[in-house]
Amino acid sequence: MNDDCRKTRDRASDLISGVLSRAEEQAIREHLRTCVSCHKYVQALEQEDASLIDHFAQIDADMATHQARVLQRMDHLCTNQKPNTTSIWRDIMKTRYAKLTTAAAVVALAVITGVLLDKSTTPAYAITDLPAAFEQARVIHLQGWTYFPRHRMPNGKRIPPVEIDNWIDVENGRSRHTGAGLSIEPNGARVTVSETISDGLYTMGVNHTERSVQFYRLSEYQQRLRTHHMARMMSGQLFGDIEQIGDFTLVGQERLDGVGYDIWEREMPTGGKLKLWLSAETGLPRRTQMLDRSDDGRWELQSDYQTIEYNVEIPEGVFATEAPAGYASENTKETAFPHEFGRGGGVGFGGNDYSLQCDTKISFTLSNGCVIMGWSSFDRNAEEQQKSLFSDLVFGGRLPRLPVELHGLKPAESGNDVTYAGYHLTHTSKAGRLIEWTLYVPNGTPPANVKQFGYRALYRFNLDPVPKWNIGLTIEHGIPIETATDFETWVLGAMAELSDDGAAPEHVTYPNVMELAREIRASLHP
């Protein structure tokens, strides 16, 4: 590098800034025509300049929103600002006499204020009533945004937030749900936006990223199940773990659209934070935010549901299952795929000797801690032998010696000694496949976290030679069964769904199953 090169590089920045005199600029341009290395250097700086312009323009694009937030907070502060007490105090305390009389008045005022404040900070509702209010709602609407602050797109830009617009019409089994899936690739993340709309008969899956739709046909039971799952998912979006609702603390108040709201916060065990805006008058939720800490400790917004509505009128077309214009349809309602029920989880594996399949169809947890699960297991090479395995089974007896026998359960979260042993309840048959229904009875008190983490299946191979494979099957906590009606709706409903004749076996009833569970537990702890 010669002196000219050094000078050029020294002034390259000024060249880009346009602050050089014409003569200076001309001299540098002259050098650049002959020096490849300096030419490349200036080119690189120019590219970086362009990137900087782009980078700051992106930040600048959000300026109006930032500014609006300041004005909003300012507005809020001004609305709630107290009168300037200091100057009033100074005026009052001008004389000694005033000092004495006001001192007495202040003591009395402090007592009164204390009482009033104490009352004013106690909400007129119990936050623990929230889940019940949610469960009783016939229509629920949730609208807001989900954010991806930790990821960048392959082009390095932030991932734009995805708008979420979820509806549930409990009575008519209709639902609409927006999904945003994130796939992490080596050079960045990609978001897939989808919607699932159920009109009570058909379900339309819409892939907005690929602009395509698919239709599914659902049975009445499946529609109920879908609505139930949707309600649970929405409850999670709103309140986090519903069992921990009492852990929220009141942190402040805010007025939204002229209505007063209490702000509640809860730090999650995972490190995140959930904020809830509840109407100060009714306790019903209006808004919820999920935040998480960034690597450098800042709170970052993960989701912001700005509208939460109960029992509102449903706008026309919300549950319409018509493909949007310009979207490719993989099928039609006439050729809709039947929805395969009970794909709770399963494993398939094979080798020289076997071709095994083991599926868990659906699970339920009873109020006494027992679990009922429908499952199947077969060797594709020897399926015809299945029926004989069920021939001598009795209610409350041993399980069928299926190729993979799910004989017990453990809480999925390790560190708990409770084991659940399996007892046969009944079996059903659907399209040539036999489904075992087992009652799993725990030998102790199940941990509360099974609701969150579920169970792990204990299994044995009834095969010779015994395969050396390890299988890991996690079972969901499933739908809670509290009453005989729950049992009929969900457990017997599932059995009927997985029977060719559409009916559940008659001998399986709620009292029978509860009595069986009681007897088994009594025998375990005489």
Add this chain to the structure above:
Amino acid sequence: MNESIDENAVHACQRGDKEAYATLVERHYRHVFALCLGILGNVHDAEDAAQEALLKGLAKIGRLGRARRFEPWILKIARNQCLDLLRKRKHLKTLTTPQITEPARKVNNNHDLERAIRQLPLELRLPLTMYYFEQKNAGIVARKLNISHSLACQRLRAARNELHTLLTKGGSHER
């Protein structure tokens, strides 16, 4: 002309017209934000700091003697707000294990650019950020930072060179 708009708005605020402060926010938010971004190097922190600074300004506007000097006054509040935050962060950092930043490699996306900007020392990051926020006008940067035009250009030069080094050859530890 601009200063008289500020002057009128400040006087109105001091008479109790809080809405007049909205005018000041609208007029100065970008500059306050650019300064905070230049000091803190992070959009979210800058937004928080700018907001806090403007709200502090609202609370203290009664004490502003020279109404025409609203801009340097609010920028000073913002600067103190940011430096205070950095001091707290520094204290926190001494309590935690130092974070080693991997050397910057040849980069071409905004995420790496953002990181490289954060790695610049404060005295270079601040004029660079303000320069790109002020339509590439070194004169405005000089005025807002209360430094000479030639010093502003000198810092911009150094910032660009350092940034180029960070983006191509190797990195340094985050500051």
